[in-house]
Amino acid sequence: MVPILANLPILGRFLRVGCSRSFREKTTFVAQNKKNMVNVIVLCIELLLDIVGLVLGILVYSRSSDNNGLTKAWGVLAITLSFLLLCDNLEWMWIFSRGGEETIPRFTEVPMNHLSVWHIVRVIVFFQFFSIFPIASLKPGWMTFSRVVSLCIPILLITCIACCYEFFNGHYTTLKSFASIRENIGEQDVRVRLMLFVISVITPSVNFLFPYMRRWIPIRRKQSQAMSIYMMCFAIIMSGYIWLMLGTSGLCFNVFGYIVILPVLFLNILYLRNENPLSLPPQPVEELEMEEIEAIREIAVSPVVLELSNQMQSLMKHSKSFTNPQYSLQEFLNDLNTNENRLNKALHYDGFSGFRDYINFYRLQYFKEQAQLKRELTVKELMFLSGFTSRSSFYRYFASVEKMSPSEYMEMLNREN
Template identity: 30%
Template sequence: MGILHLSIELVFDFIAFIMGCVLVAQAKDNYLKFYWGIIAAFIGLFFIWENIGWLMIVTDTPEYRFTSLLSIDKMLKWYALASVVSLFPMASLYPGYFNHLRLLAYLFPPVITITVGICYLSFNGYLTPLYFLDEISTYIYRQDVQLRIAIFLISILLPLVYFVYPLASKRAFRQINRNMYLFIGFMFLFLGIYITFTLNINEFIFNLFGITAVTFVLLFSTLYLFQENPFSNHILIISSTNENTLPVHDETNSAPLPLLASIDAYLKQTGVYTDKEYTIRQLAEALNKKERAVSQAIKSGGFTGFREYINYLRLEHFKQLASTHSDKNIKELMYLCGFTSRTTFYRIFTEKFGVSPTQFIENLSKPL
């Protein structure tokens, strides 16, 4: 792994870090985008630090043959990140589910495990050298080996439970899309790399981990730049047939908060959502509510945040205008609904309804 290789990786690490910062800045009430931005920036910063370090001291791949297996510090780094990333499917399918108490409850086991691992390294510090798999069973009676095995198993099983459970549940507010399956594929790839890297350290796995991590970050950061929630679709936009009533979850899901009905009625009566500069702060002030309460009510309807909900209303408004104003073209109707970017409008319309705006209008003009 020479200087050129490391320099190229370093460029992509900086891009990942910058994209993460951009996502944090534009997230607003979309906590999924906010936390993904933090993760992306952290991973980018971590690899920047690693690669700059290698550029300063070596030009060849480091030697791993004499690095002990079941390294506590490597396992804790993985577990800290995996315990957060594994919550993304749940957060994506259940907008507004996580509050401070629930997040603390889910992160309590990793916090305890990581604390125990750090305390052992700080106050005891002795680690039995393990260079081959059979040495694990040989020294299984030693306290540090037992602790390392326990951390290893917990760091695999608990994130896996967090990750798989919401995918198997039928009570989700939203519908899994192909990006979620891509995300799942990356997570299982990371899990395989982590297991291999912890039990059999080698040059190939080291490079594979770095390349996969940066690719993972850049891919999903790009999706987040253009989508509010790239991992799932709003069920009501897909299945709702009555455009004039407030969408309601089916009987398997929790009902939206009562405030959502007031929000929906106010916006549809006033039509203020067609203002391209309209914000959640203006909505909260008009209803004499706190922004957090308004955001929580919107998320209880299965929306990731304010912008996704506003775009939902604008798309429905476009469909109404298209059926009653056949004299106007798509660009005029788009601006009347509050959209300013033709690219964005076409993209989200096609994603939500499966046809482009042009095809939709053509279908309206066809005789029944």
């Protein structure tokens, strides 16, 4: 397989010294290890997966609504990651095929330089951005530019240390196995690289604790099952990274590309099915407990945004504009006599990621209300009456929020009567 991790983030690829060094290391390795080359079949399969990941990332970005920055952010991350993996694999393919077709073997076990500074620098960028999506999903609008910058401080720290060490320290210990790490632990550069590696593991892992800090970060949305899947994907990729950096065999080097790209492909599909798959809409105010209501009141918000939030609720309650399938964002802005920036602040305060999320929430509540009042109507008739147009999207959305299908919900109402 290929050193996927060597090209996850952008920095090393675009730094002249780092890039040239990476290329020289690959070329030198091929020249000195003619019997240990990449399996071309396995490499081609991963190239295909990288292309699929790139296409899915583009679809996620293009299909996201205009006011849903979270989905666009995931699309950008998926596109960047897939593109860099694709470029790295193409580079390996070109290097291994320069000597003729006979130089590409059917099997390989490729050793690597453990605790590579440039690998660590590139990985921390991907992990850091990957780890902030859970809290960004649960608390729309929380990930402001200033918070993103503060969370990137570890990245800047590691990058500065790596660059200074790479450019100003002439001694670099080559580590070909886990045993060589222990043998050379007394070397200064090995200790520095080990410290950077530990930081690159701990920092993004800590970010996953934010969703559970409800005492300090009031959260109105609820975690979905996809949140657990997302965290499992992170755990798999992180385990593969640790295995890659400290592994004792070339097997970790060969399979790590799949450990990275397969979870990303799966998450791309989740974002195609749902613009905010990691969390569920907030509960209606009348279903909240007193402690939750008090926590909402403590959320800092300007009087203008609070007034707009109340105005939005009044509009939805009396006009029922959401029952119109063609009801658009621009019409919503005109009805409220406000601008999109102020609307987004009000939506985020109410716990919604965007206009579509807000409208679908009220459509679902209206469906449940009409299901109790008009029991003679079918699920399909109630669906259209509420403003939904796609049966598959409605069933998927209903099941994710209510933990049952619309038909099961109707049966439950009949049993209660």
